[in-house]
Amino acid sequence: MSRALPKYNKRRVTFIGGAAAVALSGTVIAGFALAGETPDSGATNARTLAGPGTISCPDVTGRLPAVPGSAKAEVDSNLAQLNTQIQEANKRLVDTVGQGGPDFVQNAILGPLEDKRISTVNRIATAIGRTAEKPAGLDSLAACTLTK
Structure with missing residues (x-):
């Protein structure tokens, strides 16, 4: 015999699932943002850019x-x-x-x-x-x- 979840449990599952998705997407975004950074090794950037005009x-x-x-x-x-x-x-x-x-x-x-x-x-x-x-x-x- 299967028993249906009460309404409040369904909402809790939806809320927790949504919160997990937000946390995961935030981690992915932060990972992409940091992907281009390199550790500061004291070396100078060999490429200098002129003013854009x-x-x-x-x-x-x-x-x-x-x-x-x-x-x-x-x-x-x-x-x-x-x-x-x-x-x-x-x-x-x-x-x-x-x-x-x-x-x-x-x-x-x-x-x-x-x-x-x-x-x-x-x-x-x-x-x-x-x-x-x-x-x-x-x-x-x-x-x-x-x-x-």
Whole structure:
């Protein structure tokens, strides 16, 4: 004759199983985090890395026509987003120093940044174009460069 576990025992088993899974995953994560470390033997790192530089992008604000009042909030929001995109790209540049090959910065940082900026400047042009003449040529302001 089999006897079913009371409800509270099932919950306890589930809770204990979940806690064990969390503890195990924490151990795995810690193991991966420590895997790249080497003991300090007093030796210096033979590889030195130059400063990552900074991302430089054309100013969009100065190239905009008069912004209609009805589009001002949307345009301002998108201009702020352009600044945030540059800040995020600069952070990624610092965080990935020494990674990848010779085209890493272009392929992993500058290329995606340009794609984001194209979308953002297009939203700005569309917002203005709803009530005034849509500005042309803003896409040319999307490409950014790395300055060292």
